[in-house]
Amino acid sequence: MIAALRKELLLQWRTRAQFMAVFVFGASALLLFSFAVGPNAEILRQFSAGFMWLGLLLSSTLTLAESFHAEMENRALEGMLLLPANARVIYYGKAIANWLQLVLLGFALVPVMVVLYDAGTTRLLSLALVIMLGAAGLSAPGTLYAAMTAQVRSKQTLLPLLLFPLIVPALLASVKLTSLIILGDPMGQLSSWMKLLTAFDAIYWSLCGLLFGRVVEE
Amino acid sequence: MKRSFAIAFALLAVGVYFGLIVTAGEQYLHADLSLGVSVVARTLIAFLSGLAAVIVFLGGDDIENYARPKILLVTGVLFLLVGSYFGLFVAPPEQFMGDTQRIMYVHVPTAWFALLAMTIGFVSAVVFLFNSDFVWDARMEGSIEVGVVFAFLLCCQGAIWAKPTWGVWWDWDPRLTTTAVLLFAFLGILALRRFVEDPVKRGIWSSVATIIAYVDVPIVYFSVKWWNSLHQQQSSPNTVSKPFWIPLRANAFGILLLMVAFIMLRARISALRLKHELAPPPLVEAQLGEAV
């Protein structure tokens, strides 16, 4: 398991230039959202959480698709599967690596959000936690679907098509939680949304791990 | 195989009797046909035998014969006609919403059976992953497509109802919103099927995707419900009191039969396609084939 994760991190480190590109994509998305809404500081601040998560979601399609690019080049994934190692281990290695990248991306987009939308907060630890939980919700099913669509034509369109409806609960929860952290939580809703997001993560990290083997075997 | 169809039809008849005929008897003939069964028990029996009928219809279907779905189709349309007549012309307008409430006579059953179709898809997906029998892949494709169509109809009906009632086409009602998400999720799965040519991979991937999407449905529902909870909770129009039962249930049986018929027909198309794709290797003439 550690070996698989190590390989993923090594691969990601080697292609780290790509991370910069995805970050710029995400940041541009946030910029474009503000153009769509207009320079009204009030409104921008109110919707800042939504914009940030949408930006992260759109960027995630790039990251997730890229995570299987190296595997498909020389059929490296097949090579890994033919080793006496569990397919599940490969899945979790990739899912964790993708999660880390999304978390980093999330952290990187926070200052962009703060600057563009005047959406700052001092509750940084809570915000970090939300980003980690939300990214986990994107990463688990995202890695599974990325594995599927990497082997198909029109992979760019299929991945978002499959992923976006699925992660609606994670998106709602993450946006809501981020919003509550930035704008205040007068009715104490934080914990219930946290529970929802955590439940979503728990369910999908186990379910997708179970199903990954069937998805990549030929 | 023929016997299962007869059994299923018998179950359906039981359901229709207790769910519909007895009520009709009470209301229009002032006769007690209930055979001593209480109201609650009747509803339960109708529900369970309807469900059992669906299970036997589909489970015992051999995906070959075309007469059976056609019979169900015709019967379903008949029920729908009866229900629509009662719903549009006979039943009284509702207390608060007047005539716009009448759309509930199709909206409510469509909702039930969209979910049922998706559930059948989910069960087929699980079974297919276990036994790799392509009959279940055909059934899954059939039920998902029917579910998608029903979900689309649901969204349209919801919009049609919302405009005169609330003044907007879409009101973010949790159930309707969940339906929209469901619609997109399963449309995605159908798209996935189009792009994968290998039948084995296609079956496995769409089964996996179906399972993942279906598990998500309750989660989506709750999250949208909480998300929307700060807004005024829209009340549902009344469909529970007795004068509304007959058109509702007649339509319910009608749409149930239509759902089953469409799933059967669509599964047949899938099965034909699969038969063509899974054909064994062609036999080659004498010169080759001298084995070790």
Added chain:
Amino acid sequence: MIRNVAAPAIEAMNVARRYGRRWALADVTFRVAPGRVMMVAGRNGSGKSTLFRVLSTAIRPDRGWAKVGGFDVEHEREDVRQRSALLAHQSYLYESLTAKENLDVVARIIGRNATAALLDRVGLAGRANDPVSTFSAGMRKRLSFARALLQEPRIVFLDEPYGQLDPEGFQLVDQVIRELKESGATVLVATHQVDRVAGYADCSITLDAGRVIGTSGELE
């Protein structure tokens, strides 16, 4: 045919596999005793690669069955994978990692440690720390070879091992196959270098359009 008492290393019975509408393997049946070197000959598109991929459990047979090392390729894949290795057309390499890193990844997963020695063996010691993306086709082949050998397989599937190699490479392949045979491993070699391999192979089968059209030598 004399019935061999020992279990065959490889058994295939009516194996068939399709790609879309085309049957890459239509009906393949053969047996190989342990310790043999078997050549698999046939034109391009005759099904050699597909056969190796089925036997090494990379893909499932659509019909028929096969056993490698006594284990079924469809139902006991893990056992087959532990005992066999495939040198495929695709290199299974990660472009952005170095040669050494590619081998280390495999070594860590399976718990072996012969990376440096193998790099030396295949003549890549000097390029151990260069990313694979800078390698020529022949060097990739050598690295893939090292990757397969790292698994210390009892049964080896070599799909066109001579492809893209220079004359030294040819000799390297001959040597490695000889060493494998001496260690008692069973080796299947799919190749167009029929004359060369026939020189040391114990037996051979020829494929055409996914069927076995000829055999020679003692398979068992």
